[in-house]
Amino acid sequence: MSKVYVFTEYGGPENQELTDREVPQPGPGELGVRVHAAGVNPLDWKLRSGAAGRSRTLPAALGEEAAGTVTAVGEGVEGFTVGDEVLGLVAPGAGGYAEDTLLAAESTVPKPEEISFIDGAAIPIAGSTAYAGTHQVELEPGQSLLINGAGGGVGLMAAQIGRVHKFQVIGVGSEDKRGLIKSTGATFVASGQGLADRVHQVLPDGVDLVFDLVGGQALRSAAPLAKDPSLVVSAADAGTVEELGGQVLRRTPEMIGKITGVIQYGLVDPTVLTTYPLKQAGDAVAQVEEGHTRGKVVLEIIADQG
Ligand SMILES: NC(=O)c1ccc[n+]([C@@H]2O[C@H](COP(=O)([O-])OP(=O)(O)OC[C@H]3O[C@@H](n4cnc5c(N)ncnc54)[C@H](OP(=O)(O)O)[C@@H]3O)[C@@H](O)[C@H]2O)c1
Structure with missing residues (x-):
């Protein structure tokens, strides 16, 4: 047994x-x-x-x-x-x-x-989801990636993938995750009321990609920060992201091998x-x-x- x-x-x-x-x-x-x-x-x-x-x-x-x-x-x-x-x-x-x-x-x-x-x-779920959310919209080095829910299992790996690609990463989470999120190289922005003002202080022209891991009202607050509604990808709330004109996360089995290689070489923890x-x-x-x-x-x- x-x-x-x-x-x-x-x-x-x-x-x-x-x-x-x-x-x-x-x-x-x-x-x-x-x-x-x-x-x-x-x-x-x-x-x-x-x-x-x-x-x-x-x-x-x-x-x-x-x-x-x-x-x-x-x-x-x-x-x-x-x-x-x-x-x-x-x-x-x-x-x-x-x-x-x-x-x-x-x-x-x-x-x-x-x-x-x-x-x-x-790796199989959290790692491949982090990979999917950071690649579904192709960004160039220097472009901005906002991760909504950056202190959790998927978010911390997504922030590190962003660092590897030299994106400007904004990690949104609660105040007690400030140090953890900053340890990935991301700029920490506290979640909650006033989010838009805090993000605009860092990125006055908006964000090239919003990767949402929270959904609901938190997604509704973060989505308008994207330069275009289609530049929002959510792993957490398909209904809301579609309503807002964004994209539902697409994860494929090949991504498991891809993120495994990145982790194997010590680029992402x-x-x-x-x-x-x-x-x-x-x-x-x-x-x-x-x-x-x-x-x-x-x-x-x-x-x-x-
Ligand atoms: N579609 C898929 O294939 C797929 C795969 C994996 C995960 N997911 C989904 O993606 C989501 C995240 O997964 P996970 O494994 O990373 O979850 P997790 O480890 O539980 O982390 C979620 C994080 O979100 C933060 N958070 C909660 N409310 C927030 C808010 N209002 N603003 C910003 N951050 C907030 C949490 O902490 P703080 O509030 O303290 O910062 C926490 O660190 C879940 O909904 C999960 O079901 C989907």
Whole structure:
């Protein structure tokens, strides 16, 4: 048997529990993986609450990204063998918060030695989203990128990608994230009322790209700072960004490999600032659900020997 953290009903965190299941066996296009570390994302609690739809069969395992060691290779999968260290997107419903899971082979890449399992677990969703949001609108060096929600898992990586490309990065977050956001090389601007005035002090002509990671009213406040409505990309709120004439984030599996290479060469740090053991998965979800995460939260499931 193998441990997995699940939700048993759609709704609040009281429906989450650690349980046992048979080790899942990979189907076509999947890899069986012994999980060393699993990323914790806002999507996880949104799936549990029903906000991201109710398509999962209950009880449903939590967690959509993981890093670990291949234990079985499904039909039709090429390029992976048992024993490979990998990172990737969890096959829908298999759960990353688990001792053993299934990864979708098309969204899985080898884990370079230079990247720990813990950092690797932050790449498939948060890393590739940071990559997508900083490349969806092509900017030249010197152009400006405003990241709304810069102190969280995606935002800190996006700010560092912006630095690599020599963009002028403005990181918007709460005052207690000032130092963290500035450590990426970004200019910190406090979130909340008066945002437009504060940004205009730095960029009087507006922003070349707004990358939104918050949505709702915070997106409505940041979007008009872009030089054109189409220069707003949101990963957090498709309905509002479309209403405002901006773009919904587009993320593809190839981006996982691209950002893995950038991280491998030390150009971007996934900035995992909090780890929990699997038995405290509920605390990890609660921290992310609270909405003011510092950096990335990861579950360390098997201690990283490397
Ligand atoms: N579409 C996709 O493929 C995709 C993939 C990954 C993530 N996402 C979405 O992208 C969003 C961010 O993900 P994440 O993993 O980075 O989340 P996260 O780690 O929880 O970080 C969110 C950050 O936003 C900040 N924030 C909250 N309210 C804010 C406001 N009004 N103004 C500025 N910053 C504010 C938070 O802290 P402070 O307020 O303290 O600064 C926090 O640092 C989530 O909605 C997630 O679901 C989408």
